[in-house]
Amino acid sequence: MSRKPWQLNRRTFLKGVGVSCMLPYLECMGAPAVASASAAGAPKRMCFVYFPNGVGLPPEDSPHRADWSWFPRGSGKDYTFTKTLEPLEPHRDKLSILGGLSHPNSRSVLGHIAGDTWLTGGDLRGSRYMNQVSVDQVAAQALAPHTRYPFLALSTDGGVGYKSRISTLSFDLSGNPIPSEHRQRDIFERYFSPNGGGTTEDRRKSLQQGQKIVDLVLEDSKRLSRHLGSQDKAKMDEYLSSLSSVEAQLQRNEQWLDIPLADFDASNLNLNVDATVDPEAYLRSTFDLMVLGFQIDLTRVMTFMMAREDGMGFGENFPMLALGIKKGHHKISHDKTKDHWIEWGRYDQWLTKQFAYFIDRMKNTHDEYGPLLDNTLTLYGSACSNTHNARNYPLVLAGGENLGLQHGEYTVFDEKHVPMSNLYVSMLNAVGIPTVSFADSNGPLPSVFA
Template structure:
């Protein structure tokens, strides 16, 4: 585990107060809610403290000044096929989806960021969910598309972790593998074998070299204990929650909350900087007895557009608000962890009627101070309103600069 970030301890080699080496990294999370939202209650107007939100977004009111409401964005490739599967499988990729049961999308933006930050954290990315994948065909498209938003390659959805305990273990279990050993220990076997093949003088040189490596390692270790390691350090060096029980929680509210806690903990400890949380499948069968809405599954409920549908929508938004509240309570220098994050909340259709000519999209967090929030950005009717243009802009905030992604070659300039 990394050492905690200490505001009062000077960082060795960091002469300037705002040197980028001492700034907290930008984290990215995408939270997905299937089947869209209430047709009359997803809206925003105004700005700053006066930003007004529709009832679906009511739980996010305390964070309105750190919120960005994006209207009119869409995914061109999702208009080509039918409903559900081919609306969701390319949500974060913008890629063309293969029909006829074949599995082919594209690499998703979260995995592009994860590849860029690989090696900087213990876990490149965390991919969480609360509902298992569906192995079926719907409207000529595999329902694997309905079950995944994160893709490691064009043909491979990133494995979805449904078990809170296993997600916790992946982040914090301390099994020592080859990559976790010291440099000297990792190469000892090879070095010993090599020493038998060289001259006496070379063996002496090799011994001197290995001794120097050990000395460097010891100096690094002591520098860490003295709080002088160069660069930013997280505020938390070990989990502050117990390992969740084995198995999948039977109550969906507890399941979602555990996954939210794990996301927050992963960001606080800098164990990963990239996470997707699929709160449910696009063609979801979840029920909500804790809301007294257990007479109909989520997918069918989405077609009612009534009071219970709004209640369920708000429950999903509450998960985003919970994450935002927890992140905003963590101070990282001059900013909070929420300020240093980009939390995307969206669905693959506007309402339960499958309309996706524009998508419901909200961002919470300021991307390390690089995103001006407390605004409504309306792209409806504008030439560049692609979701992939949004991803290009967000990836740039995370340090990943691409000329194109998915179907876009132009980031949203206003982000």
């Protein structure tokens, strides 16, 4: 069959903005607007979970090093967890501990701004904010045809924050931050109740009205843009890009309107949680929503920022609320008192317990293809090692047994030869997105991935 002039080859690659990867199936490739999991085989998913301010790393001469250093003792398969990562012991065969990785362009900046580049590898060393697309958005673009929503961007604080105090992990193709969501009840009602409690026809009318409004705003904004100066025009372009995203999702919602959500049990969800009262309940409620979203194939890409950098936001008070420590997270990371390493280690351990809860839920929750964890790559970590040191990121890569991962080891990479973006190249390839490079990568990760 001859290809029409407007049709693209299905192996067309998108290059630029720090990435080279295969384009997702588009209509001009002859792909259907909506693809089901059964048609595409077992879903391949990607998830990122972030915590701020680095981790406790007592020096070698400290009596607390053996118990409270974040990184394990030993290496390879013979490593031993310290108390900090001990909650992950039951999942040892489902995860890998990674050391030595970081983004070269972030190594010389204060650690808190490195959080902005954790998923991008962008260069923020200058005065201008010149970030680039995050790896989750590359995955979301490619995997979007299979699901109702391309991605979920979640955080404890919501919104985007600001440079070095960002409250989202996700950045669009222009390097602009994508607002995250943080109110569990709103998230549930928006994404897990697509008809909003009304009839399908009511929802269709609402979507069509939304499209008309966006069309009118887009038309007026484009007309106005022609009369603006360069700086205002740049801001308007960002606004138009945001509106275009809204328009695209409205169109997606209409395509999926007649396709019912898979049946699910929401009886275990606790949506009446408050991060300022019970942080553990809050974090676990978000994790429960994420598990449910993956279980019903609502999306295949999620990010969750457990707290913001530098003492900003709700997460600063979590050590006080959860453990009775009299200092906030950022203050602990700078403290030099006698019990400093114990307090920091206890809080690192508490964060690990929350992530272990998520891994346990993913391992014991099934879809038609088996445990969710086996088809999901999940990266947990921070963009600092110790306070402001933006190198040797603490990282745990979990899941993906069916995606070719070989777990069970603690590996320390040489930062001179292996940038963190190599990990993202391998993750994208593992979920079926053929990728040559991402950001400043120089190849795939040399281990863990088969």
